[in-house]
Amino acid sequence: MKYRYIFIFVITISSSCFSQISIYDAIKTGNEISKNEKNFNELPPKLIQTFGIETSLPQRIYYQFENGETILTSRLSFASFYSINYPLFKKLTFGIISGIQHQSQGSLTGLKIGGLLRYYFKNYESANFYFMTAKSIGIFGKIENSSGYGxxxxxxxxxxxxxxxxxxxxxxxxxxxxxxxxKSLLKNEKPRDITYHEAYGIGIGIQF
Structure with a gap:
């Protein structure tokens, strides 16, 4: 039964080319996937590590420069992340995350470091819903390291x-x-910032 919901969820995203989904949809699907998992009282709290690779496609890319802005053609992003997590409460863990992300549009590569919260639906081996925030640290000279970006x-x-x-x-x-x-991305404009907005992505990884 749970794999039917996984299949429906993945096909919905693929067929609509990363069209918008809601937090409610994700939580509802996570609950269905985890319906038959063991309860938390059967598993003790533990340190959880994850490593994964992923790709995503932004819906819009806003490039702002001194005299205006433009919307650039959407291109894929590629990334790899490692996290280490430990339970704060019975179903909630806090983690430190680090990694690297490359945006094809603009050829921008940034190191990432940040934090994340995971809510597990049944136990530390079941589906989880998570929120992540990470700061960008530029490499290769195009990115200015500044607070508020990531x-x-x-x-x-x-x-x-x-x-x-x-x-x-x-x-x-x-x-x-x-x-x-x-550094400018088009010709000789004076750049300000770029936002890869509403990217929808998929990834695969390991938990150990």
């Missing part, structure tokens, strides 16, 4: 294969990513 994300993660100590997870998410710029 990622804001919510997503749904669920296991697709479980072993004793290692779980394979699938990740569906919504993401905003922004950068303060110090």
């Amino acid at each position: 990622n804001a994300r919510f997503g749904l993660e669920f296991p697709i294969k479980k072993d004793d100590d290692l779980h394979l997870n699938f990740n569906i998410f919504w993401d905003n990513d922004s950068y303060k710029l110090k």
Whole structure:
């Protein structure tokens, strides 16, 4: 039964090319996926580590410069993240996350560091809904390191294969990513910032 909901959720996103979903939809799906999982009282609190790779497609890309702004053609983003998490409460964990993200549009690559909250529906091996925020640290000279820029994300993660100590997870998410710029992306304009707005993505990773 739970895989039917996974299938429906993934196909809905794919067929609509990352069209908008709501937090309510993600939480409802997570509850259905986790319906038959073991309860929390059968598993003790533990340190949880994750590593994954992902891709996403922004719905709009806003590029602002000194004399105006323009909307750029949407292109894929690629990223890899590692996190370490520990329970704050019975169903809620707090984590530190780090990684690297490359935006094809503009050829921008940033290191990421931030935090995330995960809400587990049944136990630490079941589906979870999460919120992440991460600061961008520019590399390759195009990005100016400035406060207030980076990622804001919510997503749904669920296991697709479980072993004793290692779980394979699938990740569906919504993401905003922004950068303060110090080099022009078009011609000779004086850049300000760029926002990769309402990106919808998928990823695969491991939990250990």
